[in-house]
Amino acid sequence: MKTDGTALPGTVIPGRAGELLAELGDRAEVCSLYDADGSSIYHELSQQDHHEVRELIALVRRFPGPVLDLAAGSGRLTMPLLALGREVSALELSASMLDLLRERLDRAPAALRERSTLVRGDMTDFALEREFACVVLATTSISLLDEAGRKGLYASVRTHLALGGRFLLTTVDLNASQNAELELEFSTAEGNDYRMFEYWKPGMEARTVTIFPARYGAGPVRVGLTSIRVLPADRLEAELSTSGFRVTARHALPSVGARHHSTLLEVAAEG
Ligand SMILES: C[S@@+](CC[C@H](N)C(=O)[O-])C[C@H]1O[C@@H](n2cnc3c(N)ncnc32)[C@H](O)[C@@H]1O
Structure with missing residues (x-):
């Protein structure tokens, strides 16, 4: 079994997902959802995930000017931001x-491509030598960062936000639910079926997400893995206020099940 470290150090895969992995033994090829092996799984699933896109785009519309899409991935947000007619810089580590x-x-279309700039970079420490009307960090990707990483992110965002601009980020808080493990099945436009397991109990720093193909033969089986910290909006608001920011609004996002509560934080720089 191989991992590339995107999971939190020492992650042990719990629950039914862990049992399935044990059953697969050496046939399991565990990869980060964002590395060379796992990114195609993430991309396939993200193409049909429209969560929070409408709300983010509506907010960006209110702040004319160039946009920085942090942790842009394969462009789930970058593409609709470009379609708005904005200049978009997409920063991504992988x-x-x-x-x-x-x-x-x-x-x-060339008109979109010409307004895009792709940057391989780390959102915890970047210097693009320019300012943006909006800095967007979607898909609760802040939860991939530890405390030191978040501090670096806030400092970098601060130096890239234009006067009157907004830092727009989303986070998910979790309710205790009867079962620690949730299982969802997805069919993608490419015709592949996946089983996704999410494991979390109150008190756990992170939830573990494991994605298996719904069916497999006798050969190797690619399994995508990521660990996502649970960062309530209150905690982020407190951190942001000690890093020179002020939360100007909290927007509740449509719920994706009883356990998850997503919030979009609209944030301005102080002074
Ligand atoms: C949940 S995905 C979100 C991708 C995209 N925004 C979307 O909505 O589909 C998180 C992304 O963050 C990237 N990432 C993780 N750590 C990063 C870092 N320190 N700097 C920049 N990108 C990072 C991952 O490679 C991955 O593409």
Whole structure:
């Protein structure tokens, strides 16, 4: 079994997902959802995930000017931001995710492609030498960062936000539910079926998400894995206020099940 470290150090895969992995033994090829092996799984699933896109786009519309899409992945937000007619810089750590975004842009109308800039970079420490009307960090991706990483993110965002601009980020809080493990099944436009397990109990720092193909033969089986911290909006608001920001509004996002509560934080720089 191999991992590339996107999961929190020492992650042990719990629950039914852990049992399935044990049953697969050496046949399991565990990969990060964002590395060369896992990014295609993430991309396939993200293409049909429209969660929070409408709300983010509506907010961006209110702040004219260039947009920075942090942790842009394969462009779930980048593409609709470009379709708004904005100049968009997409910053992403994973080379394979950026390749997927580049391929998407190659197939897009030239008018969109020409307004895009792709940057391989780390959202915890970047210097693009310019300012943006909006800095967007979607899909609760802040939860991939530890405390030091979040501090670096806030400092970097602060130096890139134009006067009167907004930092727009989403986070998910979880309710205790009867079962620690949730299982969902997905069918993608490519005709593949997946089983996704999410394991979390109150008090756990992170939820573990494991994705298996719904059916497999006798050979190797690719399993996508990621660990996502649980960062309530209150906690982020407190952190942001000690990093030179002020939350100007909290927007509740449509719920994706009884356990998850997503919030979009609209944030301005102080002074
Ligand atoms: C949940 S995905 C979100 C991708 C995209 N925004 C979307 O909505 O589909 C998280 C992304 O963050 C990227 N990522 C993780 N750590 C990062 C870092 N330190 N700097 C930049 N990107 C990072 C991952 O490679 C992955 O593409």
